[in-house]
Amino acid sequence: MLQAELLEAVLKRALAGGADFAEVYAERSRKRQMVVRSGRLEDALSGLDYGAGIRLFFGTEVVYAYTNDLTKEGLLEALETLLKAKGTLGKVDERGMGGLDFRKRAPKGLHAPKVPYGEKDKRYRLERLLEAESGARIAPEIRQVEASLLEWEQEVLIANTEGVLAEERRVRTRLFVLAVAQDGAEVQTGYAGPGKSVGLELFDLYPPKAVGEKAARQALTNLRAKPAPAGTFPVVVGPGFGGVLFHEAVGHLLETTSVAKKASVLSDKLGERIAGPAVTYIDDGTLPHAWGSTEVDDEGRPTERTVLIEGGVLKAYMVDRLGHLQTGYPMTGSGRRQDYTFAPTSRMRNTFIAPGDKKPEELFEGIEFGLYAKEMGGGQVKPGSGEYNFAVQEGYIIRKGRIEEPVRGAMLVGKGPETLMRVVAVADDWENAPGMCGSLSGAVPVEVGQPHVLVSEIVVGGRA
Amino acid sequence: MTLEEAKGYVLRRAREMGLEAELLFVENRELSIRAQGGRLEELKEARQGGVGLRVVAGGRVGYAYTEELSQEALDWALEEARENALLSAKEGRIPPGRPLGSHDLLGEGLSAPLEAKRQAALSLEKALREDPRVRAVLMGGYMEREVRLALESTQGAQGAYRTGLAGLMGSFVMGEGESLKQAWDAQFGKEFHALDPGRTALELREKTARLLGARPLKTGRYRAYLEPKAMASLLMILAQAFSGKMAMEGKSRLLGRLGERIASELVTLIDDPTLEKGLLSRPFDAEGTPARPTVVVEKGVFKTFLHNSETARALGQENTGHARRGYGGPLGVGPSNLYLAPGGDLKLTDGVVITEFMGLHAGANPVSLDFSLQALGLWVEEGEVRHAVENFAVAGNLLELLQAVEGVGSDLDWVLMDAAYGSPTVAVAELSFAGA
Numbered sequence: 089m090l091q092a093e094l095l096e097a098v099l100k101r102a103l104a105g106g107a108d109f110a111e112v113y114a115e116r117s118r119k120r121q122m123v124v125r126s127g128r129l130e131d132a133l134s135g136l137d138y139g140a141g142i143r144l145f146f147g148t149e150v151v152y153a154y155t156n157d158l159t160k161e162g163l164l165e166a167l168e169t170l171l172k173a174k175g176t177l178g179k180v181d182e183r184g185m186g187g188l189d190f191r192k193r194a195p196k197g198l199h200a201p202k203v204p205y206g207e208k209d210k211r212y213r214l215e216r217l218l219e220a221e222s223g224a225r226i227a228p229e230i231r232q233v234e235a236s237l238l239e240w241e242q243e244v245l246i247a248n249t250e251g252v253l254a255e256e257r258r259v260r261t262r263l264f265v266l267a268v269a270q271d272g273a274e275v276q277t278g279y280a281g282p283g284k285s286v287g288l289e290l291f292d293l294y295p296p297k298a299v300g301e302k303a304a305r306q307a308l309t310n311l312r313a314k315p316a317p318a319g320t321f322p323v324v325v326g327p328g329f330g331g332v333l334f335h336e337a338v339g340h341l342l343e344t345t346s347v348a349k350k351a352s353v354l355s356d357k358l359g360e361r362i363a364g365p366a367v368t369y370i371d372d373g374t375l376p377h378a379w380g381s382t383e384v385d386d387e388g389r390p391t392e393r394t395v396l397i398e399g400g401v402l403k404a405y406m407v408d409r410l411g412h413l414q415t416g417y418p419m420t421g422s423g424r425r426q427d428y429t430f431a432p433t434s435r436m437r438n439t440f441i442a443p444g445d446k447k448p449e450e451l452f453e454g455i456e457f458g459l460y461a462k463e464m465g466g467g468q469v470k471p472g473s474g475e476y477n478f479a480v481q482e483g484y485i486i487r488k489g490r491i492e493e494p495v496r497g498a499m500l501v502g503k504g505p506e507t508l509m510r511v512v513a514v515a516d517d518w519e520n521a522p523g524m525c526g527s528l529s530g531a532v533p534v535e536v537g538q539p540h541v542l543v544s545e546i547v548v549g550g551r552a
Numbered sequence: 553m554t555l556e557e558a559k560g561y562v563l564r565r566a567r568e569m570g571l572e573a574e575l576l577f578v579e580n581r582e583l584s585i586r587a588q589g590g591r592l593e594e595l596k597e598a599r600q601g602g603v604g605l606r607v608v609a610g611g612r613v614g615y616a617y618t619e620e621l622s623q624e625a626l627d628w629a630l631e632e633a634r635e636n637a638l639l640s641a642k643e644g645r646i647p648p649g650r651p652l653g654s655h656d657l658l659g660e661g662l663s664a665p666l667e668a669k670r671q672a673a674l675s676l677e678k679a680l681r682e683d684p685r686v687r688a689v690l691m692g693g694y695m696e697r698e699v700r701l702a703l704e705s706t707q708g709a710q711g712a713y714r715t716g717l718a719g720l721m722g723s724f725v726m727g728e729g730e731s732l733k734q735a736w737d738a739q740f741g742k743e744f745h746a747l748d749p750g751r752t753a754l755e756l757r758e759k760t761a762r763l764l765g766a767r768p769l770k771t772g773r774y775r776a777y778l779e780p781k782a783m784a785s786l787l788m789i790l791a792q793a794f795s796g797k798m799a800m801e802g803k804s805r806l807l808g809r810l811g812e813r814i815a816s817e818l819v820t821l822i823d824d825p826t827l828e829k830g831l832l833s834r835p836f837d838a839e840g841t842p843a844r845p846t847v848v849v850e851k852g853v854f855k856t857f858l859h860n861s862e863t864a865r866a867l868g869q870e871n872t873g874h875a876r877r878g879y880g881g882p883l884g885v886g887p888s889n890l891y892l893a894p895g896g897d898l899k900l901t902d903g904v905v906i907t908e909f910m911g912l913h914a915g916a917n918p919v920s921l922d923f924s925l926q927a928l929g930l931w932v933e934e935g936e937v938r939h940a941v942e943n944f945a946v947a948g949n950l951l952e953l954l955q956a957v958e959g960v961g962s963d964l965d966w967v968l969m970d971a972a973y974g975s976p977t978v979a980v981a982e983l984s985f986a987g988a
Contacts, residue, residue: 116620125801131615131882132636136629138620139600149591154598156619169597173666210639232802268803268919275805275920316924318771318947318986349588351688351725353732429600466914468926472688472725472734477911477926477945499915499924499945499986549924549945549986 089114089255090140090158095247096188098142098163103249105171107144109409111248113386114140114158115428120239122210124217125232132210139428142167146174148413152431190253193384199377201259201287205239208288213237216263216296223300224267229311230304232268235296237261238283242427246388254388260379260533261290262522265300269307276313276496278306279481283522283533285377306463306482309494316483316498316550322458323500323546324451324486329464329521331440331536336467337476337504338369339536342396342404343422343434344411345528346471353474353505354402362402363508366444369397371406373421373437379522380437380534387423387432394420396439408434426530433529440537444514448540451513458486459498459548466523467500474504477549499549507543515540553621555579558603559704562626566706571634572608572646574705576838577601578879584695585670587677592670593691604879605629606646609637613644617879647839647861649709655835657715661743662696669694672720672749679753680724685761687732690723692753696744709840717831718744719968722756728764733928735760740831740968763907763928766942769987775903776946776983777932780965782906783975787821787890790950791971792918794821794848796863796874797885803919805951806854810869814854815954818895821849823858823874825888831972832888839883841873848890852954858885891974895960898977904941904985905930921950924986944987956981 095112102110116138123131140163141154151174153166220235242258262283269276280302282294325333338354346352354362363369373391375381385391387409395403407415408423411434424435452460460483467478480498484491520537553561555577566573579601586594602619603626614637616629677692698716703709719740726733737756741747778786798804806814825834825843836842839861847855857867860875863885876886909915909925916923924947930937959979966974 128641129639130642132640133615133617133882134629134632134636135616135880136618136620136625137880138618138625149593149595151595151597153596154600156600156602156621166597166599170595173595173597210635214639234801273805277917277919315947318945318984320988346690349688349690351690351723351734429598431594431596466911468911468914470734470736470910472690473732475734475910475926475942477915479911479914479924497922497924497947499911499926499947501926501943501945501986503943547943547945547987549926549947551947551984551986 089116089243089245092190092253094160097160098167099188099247099249101164102144102167107146109145109249111143111246111387112140113428114245115242117240117242117427121236122213122217123234123236124221125234127218127221129214137427141428141431142170143431144170148410150410150431154428188249189251190247191251193254195256195383198383199285199381201289203288205241205287216291220263220265220296220300223297224265224304226301226304227308229269229271229308230267231270233300234266235300236264238264244386246384246386248388252388254384256383258285258382259287260285261287263290263294263296263299265303267303267307269311271311274311276307276310278303278310281522283379285379285381309482310496313494313496316495316548318548318550320545320547322455323543323548324458324460325538325541325543326460326462327517327539328519328537329523330461330541331520331538332464332467332523333478333500334369334441334538335436335439335536336469336478337507339436339439340469341471341474341504342406344405344407344415344417345433347405348411348414352471357402360402361400362505363397363400364511365400366514367397367400367508367511368442369439370395370442371436371439375438378438378520378535385421385423386425389419389421389423391421391437406434406436408432424529424532426532430529433527435527435529435532436525436534438520438535440518440520441514441539441541443516443518443539446513446515448515448517451515451540451542452486452491453489455486455489460484460486460491461498461500469504476504477501495550497550501547501549507546510544511541512544513542553623555601555621558621558626561623562603562605562630563704563706565630566607569630569634572706574606574646574709576604576877576879577702579700581698583669584693585673586691586693587673588689588691590678592674602879604877605633606883607633607637608645609634611643612637612640613642614640615882644862646705646707648707649705649840652709652711652836652840652842654711655713657713657833658698662698662716662718664744669744672747676720676722676749676753679750680722680757683757685726685728685764686724686757687727688725693721695719695721703840711836711840713835715834717742718747720747720749720752722753726760726764731764731766733760733763742829742831759907762930763940766940769904769941769944769985771985771987773982773984776980777900777903777905778978778980779905779907780963780975780977781967782909783892783978784965784967784973785909785912786950787892787973787975788969789912789916789918789921789923791887791890793921794858795885796857796859796867799857800863800866805921809854810856812854813852814951815849815852816957817852818957818960819849819852819954820847820893821890822847822893823887823890827889830889831966831968834888837873837875838877839875841871841875843873846872858887860885887971889972889974891964892960892976892978894962894964894976896962898959898961898979899935900932901935902933905932905937906946923948923950944985947984947986953980953983
């Protein structure tokens with residue numbers, strides 16, 4: 089994308105302007121989206137994102153600029169704007185005089201697609217979407233089905249004044265089905281949305297028909313579900329996307345973005361017990377082909393597997409470069425950003441509760457009355473107070489240890505650290521699921537995951 | 553190529569390829585300054601732009617965009633758009649257009665030296681710390697955005713405008729004893745000089761301080777007073793039910809209910825893209841339809857969906873000029889400045905004041921309009937706020953909520969999300985609260 093010579097010129101100019109550290113992040117992303125509704129391709133969109141971000145550190149002060157003009161003149165102009173804003177324009181620092189010795193890091197292709205986009209035409213994709221749609225047409229109550237395909241091919245280049253020069257081509261594919269079920273005035277929805285760091289082999293990993301059927305079954309379940317009860321109950325959270333609870337309630341609280349400013353209730357707690365002993369919580373950016381995996385993070389550092397909580401004890405935070413400067417904690421390859429329009433911050437990659445030793449059915453035994461949150465929607469957290477909320481997309485009442493009637497509209501609310509301490513059992517059936525996580529540096533692909541987990545009590549927002 | 557050169561090139565090539573084409577050129581300039589601990593923490597200065605294409609080939613619609621303005625990239629975008637159209641089943645056309653003129657809705661609103669803007673962020677951050685209960689300030693910030701948009705089509709549309717806004721943002725943690733609350737709030741305006749960091753800091757601190765010492769709320773059904781920003785945030789979800797696109801796709805519960813009473817007669821909802829100080833006012837929509845105010849709900853009666861030319865045609869209704877499109881996306885529908893019209897005096901009697909809803913993207917279903925949302929609030933008894941309440945969720949259905957409105961105040965305030973949403977305080981007869 090950019091020549092080493094050009095990168096060197098920009099980075100050296102930044103040092104000469106007084107920056108302690110400078111970084112160039114360049115990106116070219118091709119995206120395609122196809123949406124099928126009622127058996128017809130309705131929206132077909134292709135796009136090319138192209139731009140670069142320049143980040144300078146003056147101590148722990150950060151200035152950032154981005155532009156679509158990736159010529160030498162364009163990049164230098166963006167840089168001069170920053171130096172001017174910082175008030176160091178015209179100063180010359182001798183550190184800029186030496187040469188930069190780039191250590192070029194060639195991508196290993198750990199997550200490279202097996203079926204590249206170029207191998208199949210658009211009609212092939214359309215046929216798969218039509219299969220997904222027909223898979224969802226399992227009952228007359230299914231009134232509307234929307235099946236969409238997202239292809240996302242991101243080429244990035246990261247170079248910095250410490251000699252990092254990393255390039256990576258990240259290919260991600262996601263199939264998404266929304267089913268709308270209607271009975272009289274009652275309207276309910278169901279979703280399924282598998283996504284991986286793969287090419288079109290996604291359709292082999294997740295046969296479209298089955299994905300469509302899953303969405304439709306959920307919509308039908310919600311259609312016959314009664315409103316969820318309101319109150320405080322034991323909750324069994326299902327595997328896979330159920331992990332979003334801990335993503336919100338715990339994961340965000342362990343990012344240096346808030347930890348460094350003591351704005352997380354879990355700041356300064358390394359080595360302390362913060363969860364029930366059954367909880368081991370891991371953020372792994374290296375899982376092959378996972379939705380949130382990359383070879384290098386968006387600061388050009390190899391991604392890692394970071395054990396955050398082990399047996400209930402806090403072991404590590406997720407640390408980006410700025411967080412490292414602010415806290416002294418070692419970097420964990422967690423610097424991420426949505427695209428060139430954002431400076432990176434510490435973010436999660438694929439975060440999950442490690443499998444325990446219980447059988448899933450053991451978790452339900454002994455629950456007199458509770459909620460089984462089988463599938464989750466999204467959620468949100470305030471790290472400073474730990475207050476979180478998240479929606480149950482598919483839920484059931486647990487009565488005397490048995491899973492009984494479906495309920496809808498349940499919202500789980502609480503405070504992360506309290507909920508963590510209330511995790512009393514973890515099953516052995518771990519899976520992960522993809523999602524998009526929004527924070528300071530934009531929306532990034534992540535996986536969340538866990539086995540079945542029993543929390544002794546959570547406030548369930550339903551109808552009183 | 554420059555955007556101007558790219559415009560000429562793409563239009564010429566589209567005509568040569570026999571395509572109907574509509575080009576949306578957008579140039580964004582962004583400045584954001586974040587202060588923390590009395591120092592500048594992050595300064596971001598950026599320009600971003602691109603060209604979005606909507607083409608019609610063989611009577612079908614296809615889309616593509618590019619931020620790279622090389623001839624190769626533009627050719628790629630044109631070819632992708634054509635290919636997408638030929639594969640698509642979406643029938644459509646580029647609406648006949650006309651010269652729309654060139655408008656400046658921003659003027660000198662953002663004209664101030666960088667140093668003054670930096671000081672605004674620093675003084676906000678400093679003022680946020682001027683309260684012993686503030687435990688940590690995540691940031692005090694200033695941001696501004698300037699947008700230049702040009703629309704041009706092979707069917708004769710040609711127009712441009714410039715707009716923008718400025719705002720102050722604060723995020724901090726406040727505590728009293730064991731009780732902690734985190735605030736994340738922003739105030740926006742059309743002019744830098746109208747911003748007042750000291751006053752904003754005071755307001756943000758006061759809004760958060762009253763939530764300290766919160767007690768659990770007992771599960772039950774209570775009268776609810778939705779403060780302006782809380783109610784306005786619900787309008788974002790509701791707007792989807794008013795969308796002609798959602799209706800066309802069978803995803804709106806309001807389909808087939810035009811002319812019916814769907815809300816209390818105290819409820820009048822208006823979208824006004826011509827509002828003089830409107831944060832997201834615009835002279836025309838993304839298809840070049842001139843802007844005018846639209847009454848969506850009048851005294852409880854549902855008057856119209858929000859339409860673009862495509863959804864209006866599909867449902868056989870009048871186009872309200874609500875086409876929305878960024879250069880990177882397909883044609884959609886969306887409000888500009890959507891607000892609930894202010895009423896008169898509203899007195900608190902008893903119930904729960906809801907100051908903020910959280911997790912709207914997950915806790916409210918835009919199709920069924922069911923919601924179950926974590927909220928923060930204040931307990932009211934005998935006309936007085938007694939204490940804060942926490943750890944609870946409010947559930948219901950937005951249409952039922954609109955019907956249960958029994959009072960509308962006059963304190964109109966706005967939140968800026970995908971559009972600007974405004975509301976005064978609204979009293980709702982009864983809502984379901986889940987707590988302790």
